[in-house]
Amino acid sequence: MLEISLRHRFPGFALDAAFTAPTPGVTVIFGPSGCGKSTVLAAVAGLLRPAEGRISVGGVTLFDGGAKKFVAPEKRRCGVVFQDSRLFPHLSVESNLRYGLKRAPKDAEGPGFDEVVSLLGIEALLGRRPAALSGGEKQRVALGRALLSRPALLLMDEPLAALDAARKAEVLPYLARLRHRLRIPLLYVTHALDEVDRLADTLVLMQAGRVLAAGPLEALAARTDLPMLAGRQDAGVVLSCRVAAQDEARGLTRLDFPGGSLVVPQAALALGHAVRLRIQARDVAIATSRPEGLSVQNLLPATLAAIEPGGAHDVLLRLAVGDSILLSRVTKDAVGRLGLTPGLPVWALIKAVAFFAEGRDGAG
Amino acid sequence: MLEAATGWLTAEEWEAVRLSLSVALRSVVFGLPPAVLAAWLLARGRFPGRSLLDAAVHLPLVMPPVVVGWLLLVTFGVRGPVGSLLNDWFGLRLVFTTGGAALATAVMSFPLIVRAVRLSLEAVDQGLEDAARTLGAGPFDRFFTITLPLISPGILSGAITAFAAGLGEFGAVITFASNIPGQTQTLPLAIYAATQTPGGEATAAKLAGVSFALAVSGLLLAEMVSRRMQRLLGRERG
Incomplete structure (x- = not known):
């Protein structure tokens, strides 16, 4: 300590x-x-x-x-x-x-x-x-x-x-x-x-x-009340993941995090390798029913936990995915249009992730 | 070359050159440690009386050398407060001896060394000493492994300048140690003696030439050594 x-x-x-x-x-x-x-x-x-x-x-x-x-x-x-x-x-x-x-x-x-x-x-x-x-x-x-x-x-x-x-x-x-x-x-x-x-x-x-x-x-x-962290281009979250599977045929790597898993373009990492993901709020879109025919690889079932103030015309949605939290930036208009209220089950569409490989032993 | 010089100068003149070198060398060897200490106190110390010490160190630069010699005579004379003790305890007599000439020279060139060492101490990045601390180095360890090597160019150039200046010290030496051939008659004193002797112009000119050559080579050497050391310390890239 x-x-x-x-x-x-x-x-x-x-x-x-x-x-x-x-x-x-x-x-x-x-x-x-x-x-x-x-x-x-x-x-x-x-x-x-x-x-x-x-x-x-x-x-x-x-x-x-x-x-x-x-x-x-x-x-x-x-x-x-x-x-x-x-x-x-x-x-x-x-x-x-x-x-x-x-x-x-x-x-x-x-x-x-x-x-x-x-x-x-x-x-x-x-x-x-x-x-x-x-x-x-x-x-x-x-x-x-x-x-x-x-x-x-x-x-x-x-x-x-x-x-x-x-x-x-x-x-x-x-x-x-x-x-x-x-x-x-x-x-x-x-x-x-x-x-x-x-x-x-x-x-x-x-x-x-x-x-x-x-x-x-x-x-x-994942906190939206800390303006200092918004110094980056956008608010966002960090997830600690592990390499769970390598799909050579499709050229994808599956990463597991507490509460779900994501796929990313194949990375040369051994199974079990610790990886950190950064997911920016503007790269997460939501849908109230499961969308079909998407090019987006990562679609996660989530629960809308809270709606927090974002900018002049948009808000930050706090999404619970298992034990993890995602942030999503949507327009105020979308909140009304989709009838978003806390507790609503939604689908999170993750358009992009940035990831960093770490050592084998994980975050400990 | 030594042979030629020996033949060119008379034995007595040669003795004056040798004595000058010996006195200047001793003054630097004995003056250096206290000068480094004084420089360190002035550059780093935060204590009452620091400006007093600063003034005391620089006094020989601004006082007439004869006055410095006279003060030494009063202090280190056989009846003086320090001189009588040295005489009683160690049988050491400084007045009218080569050692006395070296002491007078050391006092006169002291500010030169302090100045050079202090400047290089002030240029040392204290961040390096901090880094050494975090690596487990105590105060003495830090001084000898980091600070001293980094200020060595300053110490060396200060020492060489003091040596070159010490070869020519006149007023304080003649007042405190007198003008005794073979004992305290250094180059400038021999030149002075020659000018006081009818027909001594040639000797005076010869010795003046030697004196000039020694001083110039001393300065050149100081410059060269300092540059070489700076390069060794990797400073040329800033």
Whole structure:
């Protein structure tokens, strides 16, 4: 369990944030620039001493303002990956990687040097100096250096923010892989929603120094009262699925989620592989009776759970599909025309899904 | 080349060159650790009296060297508060000795080293030290494995500049250590002595040439070393 509550004042800015998150697992703090999310991370790392509050990780108290307890950062065993990588310029990549390993407690368990190097694909870089690395390579090395310090908690401060789209696409799969390969709890700060969708188990939304909401990603993504999440192109939900069947003949992959299943164009994934789906509200249409002769592959029986305000001329429908929730954006006109009321059984037509493959072990 | 130089300079003149090099080298070796400490305190320290320390460090730059020499004489003289203790406890006498010349030179070149080290300390990204902290490095560990290597170009260029300047220190040395051939008569003192001697113009010119050559090569070396180190530290790509 990750338990954080902090109060700190800066000139012109006050931080008052508290949340808890289960461990192991990935906790993502999401919010706009200047909302204080990086400050929370710095406080957990011990690089900032908050005025008041308490920070504990897995039952170990790192900071307690009331008891005047402050564990020095070098004793906290929090591996940090900074946005600007902060590799030591005078050391080779290998020496950078070994810096934390040498200083890790003897009895600390964690992945070995060779394992981390191959996991991150940095074998060819070991002899180089940081100045000779690309941005994406630097972040992979920084990640390896943090991992090798055998941390009890891994902290990442917008590790992909300084990278362009191509470099980001290069590093993100490594992060997703780590998520499942390691049992280290991860606290991840970002202002990019695609990273949230891809990595988060627990989501913490921050704004102006305060926590707006915190909880499991699936639950928060389906909420329509959090305008911050609508920062993406549309509201939508995230579903955790597993590969249930491969249909070679039709070129389809079946994915099961709690309450139903979906088919997607065939993906080269083994059975049982964990996959995350993002389904945007505007990609979900509804019908009050089962439609025939459709090109749409995914048709799910659902129950209309609630009608929530959307835009000027449309609303968001909350649809219960088994244990899962889908959001659908329809016009206000359609609500009247179809006589939609909560409790009505409907058919959800899913026109498009975006999915990300994860590790074999699933979200745990 | 050494042979030619030995033949070209008289034994006494050669002795002045050797003594200059020795005094300058000692001044740098003994001045460096306290200079790095002072630079660190000035760049990173937050304590009352910091501006006082800053002023004290820079005093030798703005005071007449003769005054610095005189202050040393008062402090480290055989009757001075520090000098008498050194004399009683260790039998160490600084006035009128090579060691005294080195001390006077060290005090004069101290601000040069502090300045160079401080500038490079201020240029060190403290984020790197923070990163080292999170990786488990304590304060001394961090200083020796991260900060010191990163400021080494500043230390080296400061040391070389101080060495080059130390070769020519005159006022403080002659006041504190006097002008004793073979003991405290460094190059500039020998040049001064030559100008005071009838027919010494040729000697003065020769020694002035040597002095000039040493100073210029010192500066060039400082520049070269600093560039080489920067490249080693991978700074050329920013």
